[in-house]
Amino acid sequence: MIRYFMQRLLxxxxxxxxxxxxxxxxxxxxxxxxxxxxxxxxxTEAQLEQIRENLGLDRPIIVQYGSFVSKAIQGDLGxxxxxxxxxxxLITRRIPATVSLVIGGVIVWLAIGIPIGxxxxxxxxxxxxxxxxxxxxxxxxxxxFVLGMLSxxxxxxxxxxxxxxxxxxxxxxxxxxxxxxxxxxxVLPWTTLALVTxxxxxxxxxxxxxxxxxxxxIRTARAKGISEGKVxxxxxxxxxxxxxITQLGADIAFLLGGSIVIEQVYGxxxxxxxxxxxxxxxxxxxxxxxxxLGGLFIVMANIIxxxxxxLLDPRMR
Amino acid sequence: MPLxxxxxxxxxxxxxxxxxxxxxSISFSVEAGEVFGIAGESGSGKSVLMQAITxxxxxxxxxxxxxxxxxxxxxxxxxxxxxxxxxxxxMVFQDPLSSLHPYFTIGSQITEMIHTHRKISAEEARALTxxxxxxxxxxxxxxxxxxxxxQFSGGMRQRVMIAMALVLHPPLIIADxxxxxxxxxxxxxxxxxxxxxxxxxxxxVIMITHDLGLLAxxxxxxxxxxxxxxxxxxxxxxxxxxxAHPYTLGLLKSSPSSQETGGKSLEPIQGNPPSLLDRPxxxxxxxxxxxxxxxxxxARPPLQKYDDGAEALCHFSAHDTQAMTVDTGLQKSASKRPxxxxxxxxxxxxxxxxxxxxxxxxxxxxxINLQIHKGETFGLVGESGCGKSTLxxxxxxxxxxxxxxxxxxxxPILSVTGQRWRQMRRHVQLVFQDPxxxxxxxxxxxxxxxxxxxxxxxxxGAEQKKKVQELMEMVGLNPxxxxxxxxxxxxxxxxxxxxxxxxxxxxxxxIFDEPVSALDVSIQAQILNLMQELQxxxxxxxxxxSHDLSVVRHVCDKIAVMDAGQIVELNQSxxxxxxxxxxxTRKLLDAIQDPPPLQESSARKLVETEPAAAxxxxxxxxxxx
Numbered sequence: 001m002i003r004y005f006m007q008r009l010l011x012x013x014x015x016x017x018x019x020x021x022x023x024x025x026x027x028x029x030x031x032x033x034x035x036x037x038x039x040x041x042x043x044t045e046a047q048l049e050q051i052r053e054n055l056g057l058d059r060p061i062i063v064q065y066g067s068f069v070s071k072a073i074q075g076d077l078g079x080x081x082x083x084x085x086x087x088x089x090l091i092t093r094r095i096p097a098t099v100s101l102v103i104g105g106v107i108v109w110l111a112i113g114i115p116i117g118x119x120x121x122x123x124x125x126x127x128x129x130x131x132x133x134x135x136x137x138x139x140x141x142x143x144x145f146v147l148g149m150l151s152x153x154x155x156x157x158x159x160x161x162x163x164x165x166x167x168x169x170x171x172x173x174x175x176x177x178x179x180x181x182x183x184x185x186x187v188l189p190w191t192t193l194a195l196v197t198x199x200x201x202x203x204x205x206x207x208x209x210x211x212x213x214x215x216x217x218i219r220t221a222r223a224k225g226i227s228e229g230k231v232x233x234x235x236x237x238x239x240x241x242x243x244x245i246t247q248l249g250a251d252i253a254f255l256l257g258g259s260i261v262i263e264q265v266y267g268x269x270x271x272x273x274x275x276x277x278x279x280x281x282x283x284x285x286x287x288x289x290x291x292x293l294g295g296l297f298i299v300m301a302n303i304i305x306x307x308x309x310x311l312l313d314p315r316m317r
Numbered sequence: 318m319p320l321x322x323x324x325x326x327x328x329x330x331x332x333x334x335x336x337x338x339x340x341x342s343i344s345f346s347v348e349a350g351e352v353f354g355i356a357g358e359s360g361s362g363k364s365v366l367m368q369a370i371t372x373x374x375x376x377x378x379x380x381x382x383x384x385x386x387x388x389x390x391x392x393x394x395x396x397x398x399x400x401x402x403x404x405x406x407x408m409v410f411q412d413p414l415s416s417l418h419p420y421f422t423i424g425s426q427i428t429e430m431i432h433t434h435r436k437i438s439a440e441e442a443r444a445l446t447x448x449x450x451x452x453x454x455x456x457x458x459x460x461x462x463x464x465x466x467x468q469f470s471g472g473m474r475q476r477v478m479i480a481m482a483l484v485l486h487p488p489l490i491i492a493d494x495x496x497x498x499x500x501x502x503x504x505x506x507x508x509x510x511x512x513x514x515x516x517x518x519x520x521x522v523i524m525i526t527h528d529l530g531l532l533a534x535x536x537x538x539x540x541x542x543x544x545x546x547x548x549x550x551x552x553x554x555x556x557x558x559x560x561a562h563p564y565t566l567g568l569l570k571s572s573p574s575s576q577e578t579g580g581k582s583l584e585p586i587q588g589n590p591p592s593l594l595d596r597p598x599x600x601x602x603x604x605x606x607x608x609x610x611x612x613x614x615x616a617r618p619p620l621q622k623y624d625d626g627a628e629a630l631c632h633f634s635a636h637d638t639q640a641m642t643v644d645t646g647l648q649k650s651a652s653k654r655p656x657x658x659x660x661x662x663x664x665x666x667x668x669x670x671x672x673x674x675x676x677x678x679x680x681x682x683x684x685i686n687l688q689i690h691k692g693e694t695f696g697l698v699g700e701s702g703c704g705k706s707t708l709x710x711x712x713x714x715x716x717x718x719x720x721x722x723x724x725x726x727x728x729p730i731l732s733v734t735g736q737r738w739r740q741m742r743r744h745v746q747l748v749f750q751d752p753x754x755x756x757x758x759x760x761x762x763x764x765x766x767x768x769x770x771x772x773x774x775x776x777x778g779a780e781q782k783k784k785v786q787e788l789m790e791m792v793g794l795n796p797x798x799x800x801x802x803x804x805x806x807x808x809x810x811x812x813x814x815x816x817x818x819x820x821x822x823x824x825x826x827x828i829f830d831e832p833v834s835a836l837d838v839s840i841q842a843q844i845l846n847l848m849q850e851l852q853x854x855x856x857x858x859x860x861x862x863s864h865d866l867s868v869v870r871h872v873c874d875k876i877a878v879m880d881a882g883q884i885v886e887l888n889q890s891x892x893x894x895x896x897x898x899x900x901x902t903r904k905l906l907d908a909i910q911d912p913p914p915l916q917e918s919s920a921r922k923l924v925e926t927e928p929a930a931a932x933x934x935x936x937x938x939x940x941x942x
Contacts, residue, residue: 125333216411216412216416217416217417217418217419219368219373220408220410220416220417220418222373223373223402223408223410224402224403224429224430224481225401225402225403225404225430225433226399226403227399227433238420238421312420314419314420314422314465315419315465315467
């Protein structure tokens, strides 16, 4: 078991190293002069030369990569070209907004998606099932930004026009300052994120549950005289947890790397918004930092999901 | 007073394809303390009947009356039935691995049922469970309480299921094919356990099975179902030694018996069971009945009642139910014929590797020696996991052996590679167990059977089609069905497709890996007969793998018994059955349960003939609406 875990950890490190090589060299071959980005359009050739020397850009790429890795291991991801702030600081400052969005979103989408999937599966083929399927289809085919604009219009703009404030248009308020205010500001982003993602979970739950309900051990549970609710929520849902957790792990990790569209629509200063700005500014250290952070989340999530498997499925112990 | 009494139970299940007529006016009664058997082939409605009356099929429409301890089950609400299940009616299902929840410990699965029906503390429930687990023969029950189902063997899992069904001492247990998924020696243990528990607790058992031999040996009364209809009911002894219905007789004649010697061909019931989507009219068995008359196709049969309590749904009385035994006179001489396959000291070891772990190795075949002569059928028997299928794959050249040599028609095959290997593949063909899983559902059968011609560049286009159609005719398929998909064929027909494909290249050896174990007994007999006909006409050589000794004895000239990767006994089939020398062979033989031999003439008297209208009560009522 521990050996398996160490193996996975080693593999995760390999993935991160390959990712860093890929991103680093991608930017080296990409067009554009970082010194120009730092100094601005009016800088002279001598000034640019000076900046290149300061940033170490005149050294061979292997040396540059080596120094990047040795600093990164010590927690130093370099400095932004634009405002000379440490990249790590910039990212850490953005993490609370992104994490808040993801945590709330996960709770809402599970609370919507799973019950709809269960309802569909229990009444497969009936009107209730078709209702659930319609929800799934709409959710899957709606682009996130359209849904975002729509909810902004209906829940922010229309009430404002009528003279009251139902939900704010966006912005992030720190949780520790005022939890109620934090939640109030996040209601719209959460709902938008959840509605789009809940459809995927409703479909997954429906499919898995339909399969499990046909299993022999469900018949055994009914033959034991257990109530139907317990048959569904204890026996059947227990067996659908594994695929749900797999999907959830991947989704959370992906969103923690920055949810670009939703953060843009609602003006949340999260990791996704930072990435957008960095790309627009050609701020390479920040881009590399955000990419590595996303990679780290995904690799970690995979390890955690694998560990959860062994907890959830006694056959894998 | 009977514990359970069913009157005219009719079950309709509405589906997308139409209404399934799953049970038609079924009546039976079970006395307290007896074992009541329900026999029938798959699709006969035997499981559906029991699940429907206990409320496990909420989609079914049921009419009639089922009195259990004086109360009508069919009038009960879902909640009342739910309270009855587990506490008053225990159930044991076929496959103990899939019937136990893989994510919960066996202890918690049993205590959950206790807590559902009784208000007692967790400690008391645990004590009750451990006590019951010990009674059903789980050793060290206290410590195994927290183990998961996958940590038990098949037989042990079925013991756990039985403990679960019995823990609340229900007056009735419904056992639905409780031993079908188990090895033959384990089957005997489980049946003994059920019988012992029945005596200890006075439980009544309803046993659903397709295995007539099993039923004949344990049940007091039994009914035979076919396409949702009860064709015969009566005391087991007379039912099986002296059947009153042609279907029961047909079933018995198509079962290979371990008492019989090979060479005599079985008498299959021709045709396939009818679709349950058609409303039953006339006699439901008429299409397959050997003694069918005009009235069978036009009128519903009356119920014939006999003096010994037996009842049969037939236009004729038991005296007419006679059939002749066909003896094909096929007796193979054990003369010296050329050796087709020679297996010399074949060994196979699997190595399990992991990145950091130690190498583990498992010896699957431990020095196998055997010879198969031209034109003979060589049987390979053993329990699951003994290595018989692995040996077959080595002989077919699909798995390389670790040591030893296999020669086919004098040519060593284990060392060949490349083009020579492809050449060799022509000479050994396989037919597999599962006729559904082994045919690609998206390819037409013409293409499936024609594959060997294409792969080995034998014939193309019109010539290939002609050859395929000849093969189809040879195995009893309609050549016009050339363009159909496998799903359009029944299980028995699919196995014919598999045989046609195997025959295509005129192989030196055909390996049959459990070719009939997925088929119903009446269909099984058709396939076994086809195999024997083809062997006689084409002088084929067979390697026949099976766990079913009766089938093996019926078709094989020589039998090798395998246990744990070794051949423990090898002899002519009749000698092996007459004088088994190895203890494992004896154990296997002791586990066989045969129905009693058929008696010459009927000793019973017909006492009453109840006209059809009363019998098909439900159907008549519907028709008049």
